[in-house]
Amino acid sequence: MVRLAGRKRRADGLALRRAMGDRLLPALVAAMTFLAALALAGAVGASLLAQRWSAGAASILTVQVPDGDSGSDAPESGTRLQRVMAILSADPAVLAATPVDRARLAALLAPWLGDGAQPGFGAGALALPLPSVVQVRLRPGLSAPGDLGARLDQAAPGTLAERNQDWSDRLVALTTSLQACAGLALLVVAGVAVAVVATATRAGLVARRQAIEIIHGLGADDGYIAGRFAGRTTVLALSGGIAGTVLSVPLLLLLCRLGAPLAAGTAGLAGLADTRPATWLLESVRRVPLPLWIALPLLPPLAATIGWMTAQATVRTWLRRLP
Amino acid sequence: MIRLQEIGLRYPDRAGRQGNRGHVLQAISAEIPPGSFRWVLGPSGAGKSSLLRLLGLGLKPSSGQLDLFGVPVARARRAALAKLRRRTGTVFQDLRLLPELSVYDNVALRLRLDGIAEDRIELEVTEMLRFVGLGRKLGVRPSALSGGEQQRVAVARAVVHRPPLLLADEPTGALDEPQAVRLIALFEELNQMGSTVLVATHNEALVRRFPHPALQLERGRLVSHG
Numbered sequence: 001m002v003r004l005a006g007r008k009r010r011a012d013g014l015a016l017r018r019a020m021g022d023r024l025l026p027a028l029v030a031a032m033t034f035l036a037a038l039a040l041a042g043a044v045g046a047s048l049l050a051q052r053w054s055a056g057a058a059s060i061l062t063v064q065v066p067d068g069d070s071g072s073d074a075p076e077s078g079t080r081l082q083r084v085m086a087i088l089s090a091d092p093a094v095l096a097a098t099p100v101d102r103a104r105l106a107a108l109l110a111p112w113l114g115d116g117a118q119p120g121f122g123a124g125a126l127a128l129p130l131p132s133v134v135q136v137r138l139r140p141g142l143s144a145p146g147d148l149g150a151r152l153d154q155a156a157p158g159t160l161a162e163r164n165q166d167w168s169d170r171l172v173a174l175t176t177s178l179q180a181c182a183g184l185a186l187l188v189v190a191g192v193a194v195a196v197v198a199t200a201t202r203a204g205l206v207a208r209r210q211a212i213e214i215i216h217g218l219g220a221d222d223g224y225i226a227g228r229f230a231g232r233t234t235v236l237a238l239s240g241g242i243a244g245t246v247l248s249v250p251l252l253l254l255l256c257r258l259g260a261p262l263a264a265g266t267a268g269l270a271g272l273a274d275t276r277p278a279t280w281l282l283e284s285v286r287r288v289p290l291p292l293w294i295a296l297p298l299l300p301p302l303a304a305t306i307g308w309m310t311a312q313a314t315v316r317t318w319l320r321r322l323p
Numbered sequence: 324m325i326r327l328q329e330i331g332l333r334y335p336d337r338a339g340r341q342g343n344r345g346h347v348l349q350a351i352s353a354e355i356p357p358g359s360f361r362w363v364l365g366p367s368g369a370g371k372s373s374l375l376r377l378l379g380l381g382l383k384p385s386s387g388q389l390d391l392f393g394v395p396v397a398r399a400r401r402a403a404l405a406k407l408r409r410r411t412g413t414v415f416q417d418l419r420l421l422p423e424l425s426v427y428d429n430v431a432l433r434l435r436l437d438g439i440a441e442d443r444i445e446l447e448v449t450e451m452l453r454f455v456g457l458g459r460k461l462g463v464r465p466s467a468l469s470g471g472e473q474q475r476v477a478v479a480r481a482v483v484h485r486p487p488l489l490l491a492d493e494p495t496g497a498l499d500e501p502q503a504v505r506l507i508a509l510f511e512e513l514n515q516m517g518s519t520v521l522v523a524t525h526n527e528a529l530v531r532r533f534p535h536p537a538l539q540l541e542r543g544r545l546v547s548h549g
Binding site: 011012013015211214215216217218219220221222223224323 | 379380381382383401402404405406407408409410411413415419420421423424425428429432433435436437480
């Protein structure tokens with residue numbers, strides 16, 4: 001028996017390692033995956049913001065009672081603010097109604113109104129007539145009754161009940177359009193990835209045309225040849241996808257860290273000031289939304305799938321020119 | 324059984340359309356029973372290679388009907404055509420060896436496409452290459468072989484799977500007389516085992532030495548059969 005040790009097994013002459021090199025296609029797929037990761041982060045971020053804003057703002061009502069400390073024609077019924085508070089406290093949709101402290105209100109308005117908003121200014125009284133403000137938190141899943149505004153106005157004429165839902169609706173519309181843009185960006189990236197893989201596959205087909213014709217003539221079916229190209233493309237796209245995803249992580253950590261005030265509010269910013277490397281890294285990782293951590297590892301298999309499907313379609317279409 | 328009915332062939336133009344360069348084959352009708360041996364004879368340009376390429380499913384007839392192993396080729400799906408090709412062994416005039424593969428792998432490829440296990444492939448291929456006198460050149464690339472040796476590799480690849488149909492286009496063109504005789508004897512042996520063999524040649528001495536019925540072509544037409 002002639003010794004055949006060292007001979008490459010299952011060689012079929014397609015020589016795809018040479019026809020489809022392991023640099024250009026993975027590099028291009030890595031760039032596409034990097035962009036996809038950013039678009040995905042945008043989509044996930046916008047979605048979370050929309051949820052947070054709609055859940056938070058929709059459950060809050062701001063009630064302004066002009067001249068809240070004054071009484072009425074019937075002193076036994078209390079001040080205007082007390083009457084408003086009584087109605088709010090009795091409403092089953094209201095979880096809590098909290099009058100905003102005058103000093104806090106003045107402090108909040110100080111940047112716009114200056115010292116004129118400070119209590120004690122001008123003979124111990126506010127320089128400007130500020131209304132009493134009540135922050136109302138509604139029970140989860142319940143909305144303010146439609147007639148609440150009318151009832152409050154009846155109890156204390158001039159009272160305004162402002163639904164934050166109006167603002168949140170606009171913000172949610174904004175985030176929805178941001179999500180749509182991110183989704184569109186993902187589609188564009190996927191489309192470009194398909195074009196890149198198809199071009200690389202066609203270049204490989206042209207480079208190995210003679211070998212393909214010989215193998216086809218020997219009885220290789222379309223599935224075999226398409227499978228060989230698709231296998232090679234899958235490996236290249238997967239490696240590019242992994243590289244692009246890994247490269248995107250540092251930037252995503254930074255972006256999520258920068259966006260932490262939007263996502264978590266001021267209450268959730270503890271720990272961001274710590275600049276020790278380990279803490280910095282840990283806090284940054286913690287800021288990345290869970291859906292993004294779940295979606296990111298899916299990008300390389302998705303890139304591989306796009307590579308496989310595109311190569312299959314490209315090769316099978318090309319083979320139609322052979323008898 | 325191979326059945327050709329009014330087969331016509333025009334080569335397609337660059338755009339893939341049937342060209343107007345005249346018929347390469349015209350109104351070819353013949354029946355070739357299974358297990359028969361046929362010489363395909365005729366002057367250069369008579370259409371011998373085109374006929375063999377057509378029978379090897381490397382070309383589609385422009386008109387007429389071709390049945391191969393009882394399968395109407397025009398109506399067969401692509402996967403079925405591939406299966407028919409695997410039942411055919413072809414020695415191409417231009418050999419069509421894969422330059423990146425060793426002699427061994429060129430021949431083994433034929434069996435790998437049939438999904439045969441590597442250990443059996445090793446036995447079959449080494450035996451076949453030893454038979455054609457290339458037992459010591461298994462790992463050599465075709466470019467390092469002489470024309471005659473390359474031709475023997477092409478023959479080994481065509482017959483290693485003992486195909487039911489063997490098509491050989493000028494298989495002895497680069498061989499000396501003893502080698503050519505040995506090769507045709509191999510084809511006869513295969514034929515006696517049940518394969519249908521069609522051999523196109525200009526070598527009249529060989530035809531006289533191995534008398535078999537012939538398909539005689541002239542200017543694309545079948546002028547005699549039998």
